[in-house]
Amino acid sequence: MRFARRMGRLGTETAFEVLARAKALEAQGRSICHLEIGAPDFPTPGPIVEAAKEALDAGWTKYGPANGDPELRREIAAYAGRMRGAAIDPDGVVVVPGAKPILFFTLMALVEEGDEILVPDPGFPIYASVVEMAGGKVVPYRFDERRGFALDRATLRRAKGGIFNTPHNPTGGILTREDWDAIAGLGLEWLISDEVYSEIRYGVDHVSPLALPSLRDRTILCDAFSKTWSMTGWRLGYGVMPRPLAEQVTRLQINCTSCAASFSQRAALAALRGPRPDEMVRTFRRRRDVIVEGLNAIPGIRCAEPRGAFYVFPHVGRDGTALARRLLEEAGVACVAGASFGAAGREHVRFSYAASEETIREALRRIRTLAG
Numbered sequence: 001m002r003f004a005r006r007m008g009r010l011g012t013e014t015a016f017e018v019l020a021r022a023k024a025l026e027a028q029g030r031s032i033c034h035l036e037i038g039a040p041d042f043p044t045p046g047p048i049v050e051a052a053k054e055a056l057d058a059g060w061t062k063y064g065p066a067n068g069d070p071e072l073r074r075e076i077a078a079y080a081g082r083m084r085g086a087a088i089d090p091d092g093v094v095v096v097p098g099a100k101p102i103l104f105f106t107l108m109a110l111v112e113e114g115d116e117i118l119v120p121d122p123g124f125p126i127y128a129s130v131v132e133m134a135g136g137k138v139v140p141y142r143f144d145e146r147r148g149f150a151l152d153r154a155t156l157r158r159a160k161g162g163i164f165n166t167p168h169n170p171t172g173g174i175l176t177r178e179d180w181d182a183i184a185g186l187g188l189e190w191l192i193s194d195e196v197y198s199e200i201r202y203g204v205d206h207v208s209p210l211a212l213p214s215l216r217d218r219t220i221l222c223d224a225f226s227k228t229w230s231m232t233g234w235r236l237g238y239g240v241m242p243r244p245l246a247e248q249v250t251r252l253q254i255n256c257t258s259c260a261a262s263f264s265q266r267a268a269l270a271a272l273r274g275p276r277p278d279e280m281v282r283t284f285r286r287r288r289d290v291i292v293e294g295l296n297a298i299p300g301i302r303c304a305e306p307r308g309a310f311y312v313f314p315h316v317g318r319d320g321t322a323l324a325r326r327l328l329e330e331a332g333v334a335c336v337a338g339a340s341f342g343a344a345g346r347e348h349v350r351f352s353y354a355a356s357e358e359t360i361r362e363a364l365r366r367i368r369t370l371a372g
């Protein structure tokens with residue numbers, strides 16, 4: 001079989017490969033501290049699980065509308081608008097299986113061969129992967145580690161479109177109002193704002209371009225139930241976008257998945273109508289403090305304090321890919337090499353602190369022994 005040329009341009013998400021290797025080592029009897037995967041380690045809240053069971057019993061087991069259950073789209077418009085201080089048109093909401101399909105479908109709908117697209121470096125690896133598969137040219141922009149991985153505005157360029165992510169994976173940095181003002185001046189035709197970590201912040205505001213008159217008509221919001229409600233396996237996400245683009249994305253969904261799972265969508269109503277994940281965020285904050293302090297106490301490692309999400313991205317003063325490999329193979333600490341997130345991550349590794357404090361402390365002990 002000869003694969004289509006476009007497959008040569010498609011990248012991957014290394015965290016899944018590390019997870020597979022870590023599981024294989026575990027199957028051989030090795031003890032592994034899992035700090036690689038970006039999934040909250042908490043169960044999905046009980047009322048959401050109950051709502052899914054009720055939906056299954058009530059027969060929500062068939063195809064539904066391709067753009068999503070109308071009641072859920074209205075609830076998403078209300079929730080997403082409330083938390084961002086924006087008015088959202090439910091007809092611009094499309095419900096899909098996770099945040100990733102919003103990235104994939106919108107990039108497929110918008111990127112032409114040779115289009116220059118701003119992409120964060122370091123950044124979620126799927127951005128560059130899908131832009132390149134669609135024939136676009138990745139134009140990287142950077143962050144300033146000394147300022148808690150704040151956006152380095154001097155690295156922004158004029159381009160056709162751009163992808164932004166706040167709070168940011170892998171650094172935990174956030175975008176401020178001033179950052180968005182700088183982005184508004186770039187003349188982008190469109191921008192994707194990936195806000196899957198918008199509820200996971202440590203005492204800082206969330207600023208979405210949807211709330212800014214200079215950007216809202218060009219903005220595609222990408223969000224999901226995955227992180228906020230610990231629902232990574234439910235595969236449920238959504239986009240908010242101008243209606244004409246919502247129609248294109250819906251057509252892509254019809255061609256690809258038909259619709260998101262009907263009973264998951266009913267359960268999502270319970271998520272949006274239930275309490276915010278404050279307790280989970282408090283727990284993440286305690287773990288963040290433990291891992292940042294622990295890493296900074298190891299000679300040769302420098303770790304900025306994240307303001308959101310649940311990752312740290314320490315500078316390790318050497319090739320991060322080799323260190324990540326040794327950490328897994330020799331010390332049993334699973335993490336992701338910084339280079340997986342772009343060239344600027346070469347001397348970094350990413351640890352997820354979506355793991356118990358006990359696991360984090362044990363991982364720190366092992367890292368200190370191997371790398372200190």
Ligand code: PLP
Nearest residue numbers: 038098099100124169224226237
């Ligand atoms: N966007 C970012 C920044 C992420 O970190 C992730 C998952 O790690 C996703 C999107 C994908 O989310 P989902 O699992 O809902 O597709």
